[in-house]
Amino acid sequence: MARMSAEIAAGDFIADTVRADNAAGTYSGRVQTRFPPEPNGYLHIGHAKAITADFGIAEQFGGVCNLRFDDTNPDTEEVEYVEAIIDDIKWLGFTPANVFYASDYFGKLYEWAEDLVNAGLAYVDEQDAETISAQRGGYGKPGVPSPYRDRPVAESLDLFRRMKAGEFPDGAKVLRAKVDMQAENMELRDPVMYRIRHGHHHRQGDAWCVYPIYDWAHGQSDAIEGVTHSMCTLEFVNHHALYDWYLEHLDLPYEKPQQLEFARLELTHTITSKRRLMQLINDGVVDGWDDPRMPTLRGLRKRGYPAAAIRAFCTHIGVNKTNSRHSIAELESFVRAELNRVALRRMAVLRPLRLVIDNWPAGQVEWFEVGNNPENAGDGTRQVPFSGVLYIEQDDFAEDPPPKFYRLAPGREVRLRGAYFVTATSVVKDASGRIAEVHASYDPATRGGDAPDGRKVKSTMHWVSAEHALDAEVALYDRLFTAEVPGESTGNPMDDLNPASRELLVGCKVEAALGETAPGEVVQFERLGYFAKDPNTPMLFHRTVGLRDEWASIKKRAG
Ligand code: ATP
Ligand code: MG
Numbered sequence: 001m002a003r004m005s006a007e008i009a010a011g012d013f014i015a016d017t018v019r020a021d022n023a024a025g026t027y028s029g030r031v032q033t034r035f036p037p038e039p040n041g042y043l044h045i046g047h048a049k050a051i052t053a054d055f056g057i058a059e060q061f062g063g064v065c066n067l068r069f070d071d072t073n074p075d076t077e078e079v080e081y082v083e084a085i086i087d088d089i090k091w092l093g094f095t096p097a098n099v100f101y102a103s104d105y106f107g108k109l110y111e112w113a114e115d116l117v118n119a120g121l122a123y124v125d126e127q128d129a130e131t132i133s134a135q136r137g138g139y140g141k142p143g144v145p146s147p148y149r150d151r152p153v154a155e156s157l158d159l160f161r162r163m164k165a166g167e168f169p170d171g172a173k174v175l176r177a178k179v180d181m182q183a184e185n186m187e188l189r190d191p192v193m194y195r196i197r198h199g200h201h202h203r204q205g206d207a208w209c210v211y212p213i214y215d216w217a218h219g220q221s222d223a224i225e226g227v228t229h230s231m232c233t234l235e236f237v238n239h240h241a242l243y244d245w246y247l248e249h250l251d252l253p254y255e256k257p258q259q260l261e262f263a264r265l266e267l268t269h270t271i272t273s274k275r276r277l278m279q280l281i282n283d284g285v286v287d288g289w290d291d292p293r294m295p296t297l298r299g300l301r302k303r304g305y306p307a308a309a310i311r312a313f314c315t316h317i318g319v320n321k322t323n324s325r326h327s328i329a330e331l332e333s334f335v336r337a338e339l340n341r342v343a344l345r346r347m348a349v350l351r352p353l354r355l356v357i358d359n360w361p362a363g364q365v366e367w368f369e370v371g372n373n374p375e376n377a378g379d380g381t382r383q384v385p386f387s388g389v390l391y392i393e394q395d396d397f398a399e400d401p402p403p404k405f406y407r408l409a410p411g412r413e414v415r416l417r418g419a420y421f422v423t424a425t426s427v428v429k430d431a432s433g434r435i436a437e438v439h440a441s442y443d444p445a446t447r448g449g450d451a452p453d454g455r456k457v458k459s460t461m462h463w464v465s466a467e468h469a470l471d472a473e474v475a476l477y478d479r480l481f482t483a484e485v486p487g488e489s490t491g492n493p494m495d496d497l498n499p500a501s502r503e504l505l506v507g508c509k510v511e512a513a514l515g516e517t518a519p520g521e522v523v524q525f526e527r528l529g530y531f532a533k534d535p536n537t538p539m540l541f542h543r544t545v546g547l548r549d550e551w552a553s554i555k556k557r558a559g
Contacts, residue, residue, distance in 0.1 A: 012319050014053065014260055018061050018229060027228045027255050031063025034227050035089070035096070036218070038070045039081035039202070041274035042289040042296045043088045045310070045331070049265040052314035053231055055094045066225060067096035071103045072217045074199035082202070084289075088297040093307050102221045103203045109212050109220055110164065112250050113175060113193055117156050121249055122193060123148055124159040125176050132174070136181075136189045143181035143189045163196055166209045170196050175210075179245060187242045191215055219243040219257065226254040233264045234323060262319040267328045269479040270295045271486050271493050285497060286480075292532075292542045293480045293501050303477070304522040304532025304544030309338035325485065332545045339522055339530045339544065344372045344379060346517075347417070347462045348510035348525040348541075350474055352391040354437035354466065357422060360388030365465070368448075370418050382513050386419045389466040391509040396461045397438055399427055406458035408438070415460040417526065421446040462526045469509040472539040474531065476503045508541075515539070 022029050035054040037047065058065035067089060071077050086099065116122035125132060125148045135144040156175075163173055175194040183189055193216040198209045212220075222230045230243075240259050247256045266272060272295055280286045280294070289296050292303035300310065313334040317326060366386045373379040392408070401409040408414050413423040422440040430436040445452055449460075480501050487493035510525075517523055519535045522544055529547050534540035 013321065014057055014229065014231060014262065014319055015060060017258075017260060018057060021228070022061070030226075030228055031058060031061040032226055032228045033058045033063065033065045033231060034068045034100075034222065034225065035065065036068045036070045036102075036221075036232075037085050038073070038076070039078065039085060040073070040076040041081060041278060042084050042298055044272045044274070044277065044297065045267060045270075045295045045300065046265045046272040048092060048297065048310050049314045049317065049319075050231065050233070051089060051092060051094060052311055053262065053319045056315065057229065057231070063228075064097045065094075066098045066100055066227075068100040068102060068221060068225065070214070070218065070221075071101055071201070071203060072212050072214065074197060074201040074204075074211065077202050079202050084298070088301075091301060091307055092297060093311055100221075100225060101203055102217050103201060105217070105221055105224050106204060106208055106212070108224060109217060110210070112220060113212075113216070114157065114160065115251070116177065116193075116249060117160055117175070118153060119249065120153055120178065122156065122175055122177050123151055124156045124163070124173050125149075126159075126173050129171065129174075132176075132192070136186060138186070139184070143183075145181050146176070146190070149178060149181075149190070160194075160210075163194070164208075164210050166198070168196055170198055172196055177216075177246070179242070183241075185238060185241050187215070187238050188245065191242060215239055215242050216246065219247050219259070220250070222257040223247055223250070223252045223254060227257040228255070230257045230259045231319075232259060232261055234261045234321070235264075237261050261321075263321060263323045265314075265317065266323070266325040267295065267331065268325055268484040269328050269481045269486070271481070276493060279494070280480075283494070285494075292475065293477055301520075302532065302535065303542055304339075304530060305335050306338045306342070306522070309334040312338065328479070335545050336530070336547070339524065341375055342373075343522050343524045343530055344517075345370075345374070345526055346511055346514050346523045347384070347464055348472065348474070348508060348514065348528065348531070349391040349393055349462065349464050349469075350505050350508045350525075350528065351394040352507065352509045353394045353397055353435065355390045355392045355397075355422070355463070356437055356439050357388045357390070357442050358425065358439050359441045362388065364388065365468075366419075368418050384418070384511060384513075385465045385468045386416075386463075387465040387467055390416070390463045391466055391469060392416075392438075392461055392463050394435075396459075397424065397435070399435065407461060408440075408459070413443075413457050415446075415449050415457050416463045417460050418449050419447075419463070420444070420449070421451060421457060462528075464509050464511050466509070468512050470512055470515050470539060472508045472510045472514065472541060473537075474505045474508045474541045474543065476505065476543045477501060478503075510539075510541075514541075 033054045035051050055065045125146045137143040174192045176190045179188045181189050194210045197211045243259045290298035290302050313331050367383045369381045370384045371381050396407045398409050408424050410424050420442040422442045424440045426439045427435050428437045478501050481496045482498045483496035486496045517533045522532045530544040531541040
């Protein structure tokens, strides 16, 4: 992992903190971070921001970044997610120094919990969850101590051991830290550390029936691993004091890690809550976690978003302290910039209209050598066949052209890219009156696409030779949600779903070179945009992004 260092914004507050720590000799100059996903779903674009920050800071300061699964909840976690997360991080371009599991620390966490009990800093509470929650009080409302709060240490220890031994049913007892029932910060009002759960853990099996709460697992796992800077999102600001309290009362193997909070990444027209993303799948709105409309890394990848573009976007937005929503068009501009550099150019006709060139010598095929990418001569050239029957886009022809329509029309001359000038002469209609084919003549002197007499045409169009073309299907995508902030007006994002977020075109005609395109590769269809070949279905292409920001202009028109 060597690519992010120079890209990370030098001024970000986390880097400033690390610099200050290094200058002061805290952690003896050691920098260690971690990315701590819960394996209860697939990674999404928000996680990409966290990953870029976690790995980026480690890289920038010559440190280490580990992947740690925060797998403390047996009910929601699965091996499927673990494997997908490992794979997605690799795809994104990062290599964890180690892969750790919080569940591997259950033994140490339990031992530390007994230490707190022995120190009179934790107790077993036998009240139910509602009572505990009610007693916690609220802001300006005093907390009520549990009747078990001052029970003898030996009693708590005995009960805690029996909780672990499986003597009690789910929910019968909890272990709570004895912090401060009158603290202004509610998280400090004797938080729960352990709950009883007779569940099957994806890694630990049935070895445990007490499970640590997030707050009791997270900072302790950081400490066990030797994390120095523990980055998380702003919703954990309130947990910061508890993170510190636990660590201050334990005998740590390394210097105490510090929690640093940064803003979540949210994008317009999309959602990043794993619960909501799961709902989209369960409701059948999308095909799965890898549906190209999903903001998951799987979805974006299938859609054709290059990992490099996602990294560049995350680096560009940097880490900050204020929650904000970035425009999805901003992300798309990074995708376009990257693809413009790397995507091979191809010709594809999505809604074909036959163009018959009447003065073309019968049966003749001419091969043009066409560059694969004007941005990179190293991508070479290919041979593209031209013949007397071609396909052009239906909307590149108008029998009765409206004002400002400069494409093909009866009596009008246009350029077929890289080939010849053609002039439409007549149309043939089918029984229903639809245009079945357009007839045209070509000017042999314009070979290669320029007229020796210098005459100009107003339009250059893409085309494919009918007899050489391959059939393809093309999925066009639009925003999954019509509202910039899904759910802003009703509270339910599902109310803002775009019913037309996918349109599948069949019978598309594409140049033969696209048969050779590798599964998953993204190419530019000239004049149309960038398209990713489906990894599994042959000759299915997903529109990654258009060549221009069409959404902005659609919105402007809608006014
Ligand atoms: P959810 O609440 O939807 O289950 P989560 O945020 O709890 O998701 P985790 O798997 O716990 O998901 O997240 C792993 C790490 O990624 C955490 O450090 C979390 O703060 C960070 N993260 C998650 N979502 C975002 C986001 N939208 N922007 C930035 N960082 C995020
Ligand atoms: Mg979480």
